[in-house]
Amino acid sequence: MSIAAPEAAPLVEVRGLKMHFPITEGVVVSRKIGEVKAVDGVDLTIRRGETLGLVGESGCGKTTMGRCILRLEKPTEGAIFYDGTDIASLGRKSLVALRRRIQVIFQDPYSSLNPRQKVGSILSEPMKVHGIEPDAARRDQRVRELLSLCGLDPNFADRYPHEMSGGQRQRVGIARALAVDPEFIVCDEAVSALDVSIQAQIINLLEDLREKFKLTYLFIAHDLSVVRHLCQRIAVMYLGHVVEMAECDELFDNPLHPYTRALLAAVPVPDPTIEALRTIQPLSGEVPSPINPPPGCVFHPRCPIAVADCQRTAPALRELRPGHWVACSQVG
């Protein structure tokens, strides 16, 4: 599947990725009694310099996708090409080198920073690991630069995380990701825990940094308004599958998959005049368990347009319009 524009070779190419977690029983002799199919056959490309949004509800596999690309999980099946190299099967040593190029920003700025470490030490640790700026004085200088780059007072290097607000901590998390000069950052719900007024500050910061350092982001989020603002392309996940993928405005203005339509319609718009005229037809039921996903199309039990065949045949992603991919046999 090649949907990247000809001028830009993809930075990340995911092919047929599966991540199944075993469910085991027994303490001494454990045996597998089932598996959670968190990611179940995903193809995805991330172009150099773009922000790809990965959206979906809890349990859809979006975080597991991110963790696989970071190689925090070893995928069950499939390939992940990062800049041409398949990283799905890389060994420990080569992974260390890879991690200098790929970084991550987590959701919760409270639990992703070590409470016993000063900010300065949090930021210099990745540099020590990767042998960047071995000279201590130069390293401290870089810590101060990173802090001011992320909109913090350089003197924050002497503070502990608990002395800072949530927004300030998230800035430290961003500075830590930048410390090793990466080219690709996975942002896993990076602004979800922040208050509205702080969220906008961090979104702007992420955009400025992307332009300044020519970064590529995988932006994993459930907040569709944030995604629309930040991303060039969006992939929608449901129960371990990508069900739709398109350019950002195309996806929002012209959603094709019934799940994407329901998801977009469920988000109320901050405008009472628009909302007064709009009726919401909420999707019935709930997301089935990934331990025992429905046969055929995983969305068919909740789908308003499902036909009998949807229970048997799993639809593949098809390009219905240029760059707009949909996994549904009933649209197009």
Next chain:
Amino acid sequence: MIDTPVRARYQRRPWEETESVPPLLEVRNLRTEFRTGAGLVRAVDGISYAVDAGETVAVVGESGSGKSVGALSILRLIPSPPGRIAGGEVIFNGRDLMRLSDAEMREVRGGEIGMVFQEPMTSLNPVLSIGRQITETIEQHRGVDREAAAARALELLGLVGIADPQRRLKQYPHQLSGGMRQRVMIAIALACEPKLIIADEPTTALDVTIQAQILELMQSLTHRLGVALIVITHNLGIVARYAHRVNVMYAGRIVESGSAAAIYHAPRHPYTMALLKSVPRPDRPRQARLDPIEGSPPDLTRLGKGCAFRPRCRFAIERCASETPPLEPVGETGQSAACFRSHDVALTADRAA
């Protein structure tokens, strides 16, 4: 300044026109404080508002703005110590809740006023069946026997859209999904036919499609049963869709209050205006960078004189540092704002609209 069609948008709702009927709930100058290691925190610092019968009022604000504490204070659910309701009146149905005995207050909670909290897993008892938790409330407040209570419980589960209610009644909270648990919470809140339900971030822990199910359900039930609703949220989309009236809170005070249309289309407080401008919109292609509110919310232990929003405010003048602006009616749109410069805010906001 405002032409006629625009003014029509702000017209008061039918139930607001009958001036003689007193509101269902009237909060007057409510103050709640907490003693903390860092000093005294005035979490709610003199808020006043009213809720009419059948009306949905949203309270919006960011973390620490006092929106939850304000609602819990109405129910007198503030842990003491360290908390204390320092003053004010809450007139509900003609009685001041602050003057009731503890026993009388227990009758009100879950009886005349229902409650729905954010995290249904922690607000339901894990060792009691769903059925028992509903019947307990009914027996407590209605003094009916078990059989009648059980019949009512079954009816309530059907009302909140739970399929196969007979089986669900025998189940325990951990056997239900998050959305289902929140439906049970709503059933319990409705059990004794309350006149008011207070919902504190009722869908924050839920996914968007489940959030839509729960909110549409709450809206249709409150309309049908004529129940007033106070919904506390930080989500401006939810407010726009479901609220008739809105109170915007900042640092323990209501800074702006009015109809949803007025608040969104003609904000009169700089915080409201900035808040609305800072959120990305799901229905519009991105235009430019977001326009965030610089700085962070104030530390409530170090709140000095004057307006708490002043350090982040584009409109701040010298007077804002020495005097705290009161919440006063502004302009023709029927809302109130606590800002000395609300007229200048109005000019800016209307020009932008």
